[in-house]
Amino acid sequence: MAVSYVPATFEEAVRIRRETGAVPVAGGTDLMVRYRSPAGTLPDFPWPVMFISGLKEMKGLFLEGAELVIKAGTELAVIEHSEIVHPVLREAVRQMAAPALRNLGTLSGNICNASPAGDAVCVLYALGAEVELTSSSRMRRMPIEHFITGPGRTVLKDDELMTAVRIPLHSDSASFYRKVGTRKANALSKLSCTGFITVTENRIVDMRLALGAVGPMVVRSAELESQCIGMDLNQFSNFKPDLRKQYAELVTPIDDQRSTAEYRKETTLNLIDEFFMLIEKELS
Amino acid sequence: MQQITFILNGEKQVVSADPSSRLLDILRDTLGLTAVKEGCGEGECGACSVLKDGKLVNSCIVPMGSVDGAEITTLEGLRDTAEGENIISAYADSGAVQCGFCTPGMVMAAAALLRENPEPDEQEIREALSGNLCRCTGYNLLVKGVTLASERGKEKGIWQ
Ligand SMILES: Cc1cc2nc3c(=O)[nH]c(=O)nc-3n(C[C@H](O)[C@H](O)[C@H](O)COP(=O)(O)OP(=O)(O)OC[C@H]3O[C@@H](n4cnc5c(N)ncnc54)[C@H](O)[C@@H]3O)c2cc1C
Ligand code: FES
Numbered sequence: 001m002a003v004s005y006v007p008a009t010f011e012e013a014v015r016i017r018r019e020t021g022a023v024p025v026a027g028g029t030d031l032m033v034r035y036r037s038p039a040g041t042l043p044d045f046p047w048p049v050m051f052i053s054g055l056k057e058m059k060g061l062f063l064e065g066a067e068l069v070i071k072a073g074t075e076l077a078v079i080e081h082s083e084i085v086h087p088v089l090r091e092a093v094r095q096m097a098a099p100a101l102r103n104l105g106t107l108s109g110n111i112c113n114a115s116p117a118g119d120a121v122c123v124l125y126a127l128g129a130e131v132e133l134t135s136s137s138r139m140r141r142m143p144i145e146h147f148i149t150g151p152g153r154t155v156l157k158d159d160e161l162m163t164a165v166r167i168p169l170h171s172d173s174a175s176f177y178r179k180v181g182t183r184k185a186n187a188l189s190k191l192s193c194t195g196f197i198t199v200t201e202n203r204i205v206d207m208r209l210a211l212g213a214v215g216p217m218v219v220r221s222a223e224l225e226s227q228c229i230g231m232d233l234n235q236f237s238n239f240k241p242d243l244r245k246q247y248a249e250l251v252t253p254i255d256d257q258r259s260t261a262e263y264r265k266e267t268t269l270n271l272i273d274e275f276f277m278l279i280e281k282e283l284s
Numbered sequence: 285m286q287q288i289t290f291i292l293n294g295e296k297q298v299v300s301a302d303p304s305s306r307l308l309d310i311l312r313d314t315l316g317l318t319a320v321k322e323g324c325g326e327g328e329c330g331a332c333s334v335l336k337d338g339k340l341v342n343s344c345i346v347p348m349g350s351v352d353g354a355e356i357t358t359l360e361g362l363r364d365t366a367e368g369e370n371i372i373s374a375y376a377d378s379g380a381v382q383c384g385f386c387t388p389g390m391v392m393a394a395a396a397l398l399r400e401n402p403e404p405d406e407q408e409i410r411e412a413l414s415g416n417l418c419r420c421t422g423y424n425l426l427v428k429g430v431t432l433a434s435e436r437g438k439e440k441g442i443w444q
């Protein structure tokens with residue numbers, strides 16, 4: 001039976017983390033399901049755990065300079081209902097699971113899972129979010145794509161907790177979010193697509209595209225995006241077939257029970273086409 | 285084992301439990317509140333729904349370590365109140381109760397919705413019940429039930 005802790009303060013939590021390496025349980029919507037055992041028995045956690053959902057210091061969201069700061073333990077439902085959150089992130093969260101799940105699940109849980117199918121994660125890639133990691137002796141921050149290194153893998157150290165997600169305020173001319181999934185209440189997405197486009201004087205000044213659940217990790221290509229900068233409608237339309245091909249190469253779906261690889265790839269390319277049409281509309 | 289203190293249906297409770305144990309098991313086995321049901325045990329069916337600090341949650345995935353200091357409401361705490369009676373009778377009058385297994389969860393989901401939004405439209409009702417499965421009724425009767433609870437609740441001034 002795993003040892004478990006219920007820290008009363010954040011300070012106590014980082015101390016327990018340093019001394020024991022106990023794994024944090026936030027909403028528990030992933031961990032309690034993954035390690036569930038028969039009714040009436042304790043979950044089968046393979047390591048010591050600590051329950052952090054009661055820590056008020058880890059909840060809340062606010063604007064700070066040019067950033068939106070979402071504290072790591074903020075529940076998904078709070079993000080969904082907050083007017084200072086980018087509409088696309090709100091929409092992605094609103095489409096996750098069902099209301100009761102969103103009252104429990106947290107943003108940090110969605111990120112630290114490091115699942116390529118984490119719905120908030122895909123949008124956070126597109127928004128250029130950074131995560132803040134805190135231990136009893138130091139704090140560091142890094143872009144989300146440096147934090148997640150593979151399916152289920154992150155650079156979180158044994159003595160650290162994620163404390164916040166920092167999202168640069170982003171204004172776009174148009175945005176795009178599609179999630180293709182099975183039954184809403186119980187599925188992680190089969191795939192999702194987040195796009196932002198900013199146009200000034202009929203030229204692209206910013207283009208971002210993040211693809212979720214299309215491979216082992218969320219896909220975003222700074223290189224392909226930067227090639228679009230400065231293009232007008234004509235240039236973009238000529239470049240489009242080639243760009244589509246290059247994105248197709250980045251899409252390497254795994255064949256799991258949720259959907260076949262072939263279907264995923266096809267559908268992803270359809271979503272990309274839809275986003276490209278939006279870009280052309282913005283440019284004309 | 286640890287002492288965990290919380291408010292259950294308006295009264296202070298202190299239970300001795302492993303913080304990893306599920307709220308669902310403590311409610312049913314330790315405290316004898318059997319309105320909460322275990323359907324799937326993994327957050328997908330809503331049969332175990334309770335309110336935690338006024339919000340709908342699945343008690344099958346809530347560890348007791350998250351309950352310390354919280355306020356929990358189960359159907360037992362709601363059914364004799366005007367709010368609870370209103371929802372239960374509206375479901376019954378709409379034919380939304382058949383085997384009854386999902387009903388406690390459906391009542392909690394409706395209560396959570398109507399507290400925040402006393403006059404929901406159909407879309408909002410469907411969304412609010414989207415985490416609660418019913419194998420018997422088909423969801424239209426449940427939507428009808430919540431609509432009726434909303435109308436009657438307004439007449440009775442339940443949410444004022
Ligand atoms: C029925 C059901 C439906 C679901 N539907 C969706 C869906 O549609 N889309 C989707 O993306 N996900 C979905 N999920 C998955 C899950 O609900 C989300 O990923 C949620 O955001 C997880 O948050 P949590 O706080 O509950 O995570 P937890 O289970 O508490 O933790 C998950 C991981 O994050 C780590 N962690 C949490 N907080 C911190 C922190 N502050 N610092 C360091 N590590 C931390 C934990 O140690 C653990 O490894 C679903 C789950 C269920 C059960
Ligand atoms: S038993 Fe909890 S959601 Fe099904």
Ligand code: FES
Binds near residue numbers: 382
């Ligand atoms: S009445 Fe039987 S499951 Fe809903």
